[in-house]
Amino acid sequence: MKKIFFLLAVALMAFASCADSKQAMTVTVTNPLALERTGEMVEVPMSDVVAKLQLADTAQIIVLDADGQQVPYQVTYDEKVIFPATVKANGTATYTIQPGTPEPFNVIACGKYYPERLDDVAWENDLVGFRAYGPALQARNERGFGYDIFTKYNTTEPVLESMYAEELNKEKRAKIAELKKTDPKAAAELGRAISYHIDHGYGMDCYAVGPTLGGGTAALMAGDTIIYPYCYRTQEILDNGPLRFTVKLEFNPLVVRGDSNVVETRVISLDAGSYLNKAVISYTNLKEAMPVVTGLVLREPDGAVVADAANGYITYVDPTTDRKGGNGKIFVGAAFPAQVKDAKTVLFSETEKKExxxxxxxxxxxxEYEPGSEYTYYWGSAWDKAAIKTADVWNKYMAEYAQKLRAPLSVAY
Structure with missing residues (x-):
């Protein structure tokens, strides 16, 4: 009798194991490069997960690493399951997706629309922060054409919302206005205390954009003339964490080479653990191919620049708004998954410099941009007060990032 019970128990365990295997999806991630890939985001279509696991609409999933530990994940606006993978050089790593109740994940990549600050859209992850300027700023004739950069250090948590809250605090702003009449020094001190242009121990805005391409904006070119984009017209936040922030920006119509109503659309996403955003650019109503450039503004004519067309990246060491060095240096850069035609430094004439x-x-x-296509590139920054201390380290990061773009992780399941 004991033998019968034992055999029955074994059979039930085998049945349960078989049932469990039908409710699990093994994802194999392969790294073709001789570089370790750490925390790099991989994507699996949610439709494939649902089909493989035979999930009901309300079912939850978990992602496990090879040790059976839960891995943070996100289902994106375009219905992909994304999670960070770590794969050794020329190696593989396996992950499992199965039904289950996920542990709570910290929000790392996130952003917000700020109508109270002239329609800024600002976003961040654990390493960096950025913003794009909106229609209210353009209505004031302020010429902020490119992306702005927020430096970040001493924290991996979101800080931009609290920085904006202090910068725009109405009561404190009213107090500053009062103090200016009676105690200008106290007014200045309070202004510094709430300003995000001052480092309060976790980062700041010390990057100058102005009427330039700023920290990595793309623009069409007619001959040698950049057709500068202005502030976005509409914004839509598509993803807001925990691992990816995505925003869609649409711009006002342009006249380009006689083509009227040319409308630029950008889809920008920032993943946890990356210094770089992904940007996907398209232009509707453009009739013929023309050059498109990605630019980093130069604040020194002889600044430290790398322009490597063959290996697909450009970098610059920005002196920040404090030329005395109190705010350190900001490393900016862009990387390209497709071959670029040229990479170079272009200095302004004295007249254009004033403009x-x-x-x-x-x-x-x-x-080169072909009508009806998409132009994809990556742009971002680091700060020498945070983890990346030197231009050499930044250039190595950018060179390896470009390699990874051109030899992506492969995902099989």
Whole structure:
């Protein structure tokens, strides 16, 4: 009798194991490069997960690593399950997706629309922060054409919302206005205390954009003339964490080479653990191919620049708004998954320098845009007060990032 019970128990365990295997999806991630890939986001279509696991609409899933530990994940606006993978050089790693109740995950990549600050859209992850300027700023004739950068250190948590709250605090702003009449020194001290242009121990805005391409904006070119985009017209936040922030920006119509009503659309996403955003650019109603550039504004005519067309990246060491060095240096860069035609430094004439708010020029990567296509590239920054301390380390990061773009992780299941 005991033997019968034992055999029955074994059979039930085998049945349960078989049932469990039908409710699990093994994902194998392969790294073709001789570089370790750490925390790099991989994507699996949610439709494949649902089909494989035979999930009901309300079912929850979990993602497990090879040790059976839960891995944070997100289902994106375009119905992909994304999670960070770590794969050794020329190696593979396996992950499992199965039904289950996920542990709570910290929100790492997130952002917000700020109508109270002239329609800024600002976003961040654990390493960096950025913003794009909106229609209210353009209505005031302020010329902020490119992306702005927020530096970040001493924290991996979101800080931009609290920075904006202090910067825009109505009561404190009213107090500053009062103090200016009676105690200008106290007014200045309070202004510094709430300003995000001052480092309060977790980062700041010390990057100058002005009427330039700023920290990595793309623009069409007619001959040698950049057709500068202005502030976005509409914004839509598509993903808001925990691992990816995505925003869709649409711009006002342009006249380009006689083509009227040319409308630029950008889809920008920032993943946890990355210094770089992904940008997907398209132009509707453009009739013929023309050059498109990605630019980094130069604040020194002889600044430290790398313009490497063959290996697909450009970088610059920005002196920040404090030329005395108190705010350190900001490393900016862009990387390209497809071959670019050229990468170079272009300095402004004295006349254009005045038109561009005193900037000295751009480092540009030049590609060709075909009507009806998408132009994809990656742009971002780091700060020498945080983890990346030198230009050499930043250039190595950018060179390896470009390699990874051109040899992506492969995902099989």
């Amino acid at each position: 561009r708010g005193g900037a000295d020029g751009h480092v540009l990567a030049v590609s």
